[in-house]
Amino acid sequence: xxxxxxxxxxxxxxxxSEAEQARLEERYFTDAQTFEQLAQLETELIDxxxxxxxxxxxxxxxxxxxLVNPDRRARxxxxxxxxxxxxxxxxxxxxxxxSVRAASWWQRLSSLLGGGQRALAVSMALALLxxxxxxxxxxxxxxxxxxxxARTHDAQTAQEQRERxxxxxxxxxxxxTQELTAELERTRTEPTPQxxxxxxxxxxxxxxxxxxxxxxxxxGGARGVDTSAAPTLVIPKGTQQVRLQLKLRENEYQSxxxxxxxxxxxxxxxxxxxxxxxxxxxxxxxxxxxxxKVGAGDYILMLRGYTPSGELEDVSQxxxxxEKK
Amino acid sequence: xxxxxxxxxxxxxxACLDADGERAGEKYEDLRRTLIxxxxxxxxxxxxxxxxxxxxxxARRLDEGVExxxxxxxxxxxxxxxxxxxxxxxxxxxxxxETNYPNTASADATDSxxxxxxxxxxxxxxxxxxPAESRALIVEYYQDEKRDRIxxxxxxxxxxxxxxxALANRAQRLRDKLERCVTxxxxxxxxx
Numbered sequence: 001x002x003x004x005x006x007x008x009x010x011x012x013x014x015x016x017s018e019a020e021q022a023r024l025e026e027r028y029f030t031d032a033q034t035f036e037q038l039a040q041l042e043t044e045l046i047d048x049x050x051x052x053x054x055x056x057x058x059x060x061x062x063x064x065x066x067l068v069n070p071d072r073r074a075r076x077x078x079x080x081x082x083x084x085x086x087x088x089x090x091x092x093x094x095x096x097x098x099s100v101r102a103a104s105w106w107q108r109l110s111s112l113l114g115g116g117q118r119a120l121a122v123s124m125a126l127a128l129l130x131x132x133x134x135x136x137x138x139x140x141x142x143x144x145x146x147x148x149x150a151r152t153h154d155a156q157t158a159q160e161q162r163e164r165x166x167x168x169x170x171x172x173x174x175x176x177t178q179e180l181t182a183e184l185e186r187t188r189t190e191p192t193p194q195x196x197x198x199x200x201x202x203x204x205x206x207x208x209x210x211x212x213x214x215x216x217x218x219x220g221g222a223r224g225v226d227t228s229a230a231p232t233l234v235i236p237k238g239t240q241q242v243r244l245q246l247k248l249r250e251n252e253y254q255s256x257x258x259x260x261x262x263x264x265x266x267x268x269x270x271x272x273x274x275x276x277x278x279x280x281x282x283x284x285x286x287x288x289x290x291x292x293k294v295g296a297g298d299y300i301l302m303l304r305g306y307t308p309s310g311e312l313e314d315v316s317q318x319x320x321x322x323e324k325k
Numbered sequence: 326x327x328x329x330x331x332x333x334x335x336x337x338x339x340a341c342l343d344a345d346g347e348r349a350g351e352k353y354e355d356l357r358r359t360l361i362x363x364x365x366x367x368x369x370x371x372x373x374x375x376x377x378x379x380x381x382x383x384a385r386r387l388d389e390g391v392e393x394x395x396x397x398x399x400x401x402x403x404x405x406x407x408x409x410x411x412x413x414x415x416x417x418x419x420x421x422x423e424t425n426y427p428n429t430a431s432a433d434a435t436d437s438x439x440x441x442x443x444x445x446x447x448x449x450x451x452x453x454x455x456p457a458e459s460r461a462l463i464v465e466y467y468q469d470e471k472r473d474r475i476x477x478x479x480x481x482x483x484x485x486x487x488x489x490x491a492l493a494n495r496a497q498r499l500r501d502k503l504e505r506c507v508t509x510x511x512x513x514x515x516x517x
Binding site: 011012014022025026028029030032033035036038039040042043047051068069071072074075077078080081082083084085086087089090145148149151153156252259267270 | 359362372400448449452503
């Protein structure tokens with residue numbers, strides 16, 4: 001057996017030799033993805049069993065080896081409950097789709113009533129009434145879930161729009177900086193009509209270098225790493241401060257923890273119980289750092305929210321790149 | 326079982342996982358989850374107790390000055406020993422993963438109607454406690470449309486801007502969280 005899924009299934013069903021078992025265990029203790037894969041496979045097995053989808057032989061193996069343990073039996077019961085709940089939701093969706101077809105059934109029923117088969121028609125009317133009530137109830141439940149999903153999708157679209165605006169704003173800022181730099185360069189190279197002062201000149205002011213380099217980020221939508229192309233923060237030589245702004249898609253928590261660290265490196269900023277500034281365009285965190293603390297490379301800005309019980313939940317992780325010029 | 330972990334020993338253990346306190350905490354939670362599953366899969370009688378015992382032993386070794394380079398591998402070796410002891414202590418004569426068990430599943434695997442109802446109530450309660458986004462993810466990810474499941478999950482991953490593995494991991498963690506909530510709620514209801 002070389003199929004990793006098959007090896008893992010045999011592990012869960014207690015069919016591996018001691019050596020094979022130890023090899024797999026060693027692997028999942030040191031490789032998180034192997035562990036996740038195994039946990040997911042266990043879930044698939046439970047769900048397939050709960051829905052009566054395991055082939056007879058596998059079903060028998062599952063009952064004999066896996067369900068021997070009370071904790072695992074409890075897990076199966078949870079799987080059954082979840083399957084029942086999800087099936088109910090699916091049925092509500094189907095009912096929703098078929099409610100359109102109900103009208104034609106009613107027409108047929110009316111013709112039955114007209115045809116003198118009253119007893120049959122009354123029974124059917126009652127059955128239809130019952131079916132409609134159940135359908136309406138299921139539809140309402142399904143509708144609530146669909147609204148949840150729609151809200152998530154809307155929020156994502158809005159976020160994409162904000163990201164586009166932020167990118168445009170950033171591009172505009174860059175162009176303006178380049179124009180200013182070019183203008184200053186022109187001023188430096190053009191001969192001045194004024195006579196040179198006798199006293200030695202003080203060093204040229206560093207007007208070409210902005211004192212602050214700034215970057216606007218949007219908190220990733222799905223509580224995960226924002227995998228879109230990483231924005232770049234260019235820090236010109238001589239910049240003193242770096243200003244970062246993280247816009248929030250939704251302000252769901254009372255306070256947050258914000259941490260900035262170099263990818264694979266050290267943390268350079270961490271603030272607990274940080275509250276965002278809010279205005280008409282939404283909520284955002286703004287903070288500045290000495291430019292000397294921010295070297296060139298990739299960075300990750302992690303945002304976590306404090307729950308009412310004081311626990312931290314991941315909200316977003318934003319990647320960006322820093323270039324020093 | 327050994328005495329509980331002192332805060333000093335626990336701090337030492339966390340430092341061994343990662344120099345950064347917060348990341349060490351996350352690694353600790355991940356390792357704890359792996360250990361509990363390991364003991365469950367091995368059929369040990371009290372997976373959470375055996376997990377604590379494993380951490381205790383590792384912390385003691387650290388206290389004695391042992392340097393641990395591969396925490397995962399070391400943890401596995403200790404856990405394996407703890408598991409064998411627990412199984413022996415439980416007077417089990419065979420490895421729990423051996424297949425010659427009598428079929429005890431069918432007798433005990435079915436809930437009574439009352440239990441089923443309670444569990445469903447708890448599930449409803451716990452689902453409602455999840456943020457709307459997480460609830461929608463659970464519903465979409467574990468829907469039973471087997472034919473288009475792969476395509477649906479792929480589309481879901483794309484919509485959320487995640488790789489499929491990352492989506493699967495997130496769904497699994499959410500499901501684990503939901504299961505813990507349902508178990509706790511169900512135990513409370515049955516204890517009344």
